[in-house]
Structure formats: structure tokens, C-alpha cells
Amino acid sequence: MPAADAQSPISWLQITVTSARAALAEAVFEQFDAEAVTVLDVGSEMAVENAPHEHPDFEASRIVGLFRQGTSAAPIESALRDALGDAAEIAVATLENEDWASAWLAQHPPLRFGQRLWIAPHNAPVDADDDAIVVRLDPGLAFGTGTHPTTALCLEWLAAADLTGRHVLDYGCGSGILSIAAARLGAASVTAVDIDDQALRATRENAQRNGVDTIVFTPAMDAITAQTFDIVIANILAKPLIALAPTLSAHAAADAPLVLSGLLSRQIDAVKNAYVRTFDFGPGASQDDWIRLDARRQSV
Template sequence: MSIAWLQITATTHRAQLAEAVFEQFGAEAITELDAGDALTVEETPNSRPAFERARVVGLFAQGTPAEPIVAALAEALGRDAGIETNTLENRDWASAWLAEHPPLVFGERLWIAPHSAAVDAAEDAVVVRLDPGLAFGTGTHPTTSLCLHWLAGQDLVGKRVLDYGCGSGILAIAAACLGAAAVVAVDIDDQAVRATRENAIRNGVSDTIATPPIGAIKNGPFDIVLANILAKPLISLAPTLFELAAPGAPVVLAGLLTRQVDEVVAAYAAGLAFDRPQVEEGWARLVGYRAVA
């Protein structure tokens, strides 16, 4: 018997609000498309197509009641939003995801692509292969995109990297494929850790990536600390992430909205000096550097 998924689609001018509602109700996956079915992904480096009205698709586990989610969407998005619900068989979800997620390129040589997708890349390209899973994270969301762009521009050879809140493992795996000597990936969600391990094996970097319990991180301090989570946990984790960064190390913070930048910077101001925030579709990435003693 195949697993059925609840799929809810909101067509709206307020895509970020729709995403927030889906996240609030525990969506297993969120995909954003424009109203004409074109993906909101990069076609060329540093270029992103713009559109006014989006289709935001949330995928929920079997048995999730649709009514509270639909009501919350209607309240948040207003009367002009179109909201649809349907049931998606597991095999249909995988096929739809693969069709809607072409390979993405970040920087000059880092690619994220489904396993079955052909990638027209240079010989020295680094290709990370990820398929749909319950712990989602495939590079299409602006927060992940901002982090992947930053990683693609770094010399990671020989570096020790921490991915705090690893999700699907996309950042940890990209770092390992780009030459990091050792990567530690942790998450409070056991399912995310399992997904990271499986994805690391499938990308041939399982020997480079360790997944210890989140309270038992070893091998620090790290040359690079990545934390693509949310603003509130970033603020509460400031002392922890600061201590895990080596002197001079960059600490990359993402998952925050532009209006939350000042609050997050203030939480780290005593220990990190920040570059100018980088922004994509209302989301921000911060890179701060721990002072050299």
C-alpha cells in the first residue's frame, strides 16, 4: 500500500506568508513556483527570475487535517488567494518533484541536482545529488541558496566545518564535496540526521561527515560554522556557536528575515564582526568573523 500525502497549494502575492503558515503546521516540504509554473530558481549565477504572484505548495504527512491549514492560509493571505487541496501518492510526489527541480548552479562550479538529472557542467564541477525526502533541503529556498553561494566562493580545502541544524545535509555535503577535511553535521531532529547520513553515503562523502548528538559536538573549534535555522534559535545559540568557532573563523547565519537582522547581529555583536548582510527575496544571510586573540 503506497503512502498518500496531503498537498495544499496557495496562489498568492504573499508567498512568504504562505511559507510561514506551512512551516507552522509542520510541512514536510515546501516548493515555490510562479503562477505560470516556472520555478523560482536561478537560471544563471547571481540571477533570479522575478514574478508577482506565486504558487506555494506545502506537502504534509498522511493523516494531517487540511481544514486548520486552509483556514490559517485564508486568514493570512486574504480573499484574493487561491487555495487548493489534494492527495498525492508517494510515487507521484517523487515524479513531480524531479520534474519541477532541475539542476541548480551556485557560483561557478557547485551544482545541486536530483540523482537522475543530467548536469551539463564543466569537468571540474562539484555536483551534489539530492532527491526528495522527509528532511527537505534542496537549494531552492533563498536561505539555502544564500549559504550555497557563500560556500561555493570559499576555499574549503583542509578546513573543519560545522553544520549546526543540518536538515537534509545539503550544506555539510556541499562543504565535503568542495574539499573540507572534516565536517560535523548536527540537528535536533533525528530524521534529519538520518537523511544527512544517507545523502552523505550517496554522494561518497560519508567518511568526511560525522553526525554526533547535538549535545556532544567534538573536534572543535571549527574553521567554519554554518547555521541555517531560524532567527530565535540563532539568537539563543549565540554563546554556543561563538565558542564553536576558531579565532578568525567565519560564522554563517541564515534562516532569518531582513527585519530580524539587527536583532540577530546584536546577539553576536560582542564576539563577531559582521560583513554587510546579503539578501534574497526578503531573507538574509549574515557572515560574522570571530576576532583573532
């Protein structure tokens, strides 16, 4: 997904929905190409994720979707009503760019994943041990920050994995958050690909700011067709994950872990069925109704 640049529009369409079914609201926002999605407790302005492996089960959440200037709110509201029912509270507003950035910084404290991986804005103090790995990212258009469950699940996997000397593929890199985390955690190289040129530019810029631009590479997708990798990660959505099964399978070396995220619990079987011939699946993980599937490429 793309990141903000100097040509970003000066205002945004913000749609806020209050519902007990946060995952469904997030899925609707994703379907309409939300540039950013944040989940808040109705009683708080803080992000849902406050501590590692601690994800409160709120009775109701405030789900905020941010869309590019000029996006029509009507079809998004209609889809939300269809998914959530008429009881859901929906508010539409126009938000100036600088106001959104300030709000984002206030809502996103540093987050820890595993024992020593942190994601934090550049100016945010991090109370961490000396050996902590701190990835610094600031707010931008639809970029991963660790607050979304799908990104958090992948970061937790990376934080627990032995990446030393491994060659990693981040397919659908967005902001580059997973690529940068993998590089900082010891990967020998990370290949980050995305269909969006702005996402690749954001990944390169974020990699440089985090001192891993000599480890994170952003080639065109057609430039890696013959390559295989020690680890393959794809944090996208269920339909693309299914469609990309042959591609991701071909990129995974024998015994390579495969990490798939961006699907809902009801989509598990459909996604697994697309990969089961070449991968063995482990237990995976979940947050809210979002699922991470963990698998390993079969040797033969």
C-alpha cells in the same frame, strides 16, 4: 529536517497558495513543520531558481507546502489568511507519495551555485565542465535541495569560500546538503548535527552516496560541546538562531566565519543583536525576503 525512508506515509497533505508575498507563505508553512516547500511562478511549473544568481521577481508565486499524512489543513489555512489576507488563493489536496516524487523530479532541474557547484537529482544529466562539483540528491521528506532561498544562499556562500582544509560545523543539517557541498568543495571535515535522528540518518546516507562519508560526521549534539570549528553554518529559523547564539558562538574559533540563514528581512536586527557582542557582521545577502547574515568571530 528529516528525509524520507521506507516507513514514509503513502500520501501527503499538499497546500498550495497563490500570492505575491511568497516569503510570508513560506514562513507559515515552516511554522507548521512543512516537510517540503517549493516556490513556483504562477505561469510555470518550473522552480523559481533557474540559473545561478538569477532570481526572478514574480508578480505572483505559487507556494506549495507538503505535510505529513494526518496533518490538519484548517489551522494552516487560517494562518495563511491571517498573514496574506483573503485575496490569497488556497487549495488543499491529498497527494500520493509516488506522484509527489515524480512531480518533484520534473520541477527541479540541476542548479548551479557559483562557478562549479551543482545540485542535481541522481539521474539528471548535468551540462557542466569537467572540474564541476556535482552533489546528487533525490526527493525526500523536507530535505534541502537548493531550491529554497535559505539553502540557496548558503550554497552560494560555500561555492565562493575557500574551504580547503577547514573544519566546518553544519548546525541543523537536515538532508546534509550543505555538509556534503562543503566536503566536496575541499573541507577537511564536516560535523553535521540535528535534533532529528531521521535527518542524521539522511545525512549519512546522502554523504555515502556522494562519496564523502569519511569526511562528514554526524555525532550527537552533546558530543561536540567542547569543540570549535573554522566555519559555522546554521540554516534554520530566526527564533532558534537567537536562542542558539551562545552555543554557536562557543563553537566558532577565533576569526571563524559564521553563516546564518533562515530569517526574514524584518528579523535581521533581532538576530544580529543576539550575536553582535562576539561577531562582526559583513554585508550578507538576500533572495526574495529571505536573508543570509555573514559574520566573523572576533579575535578577543
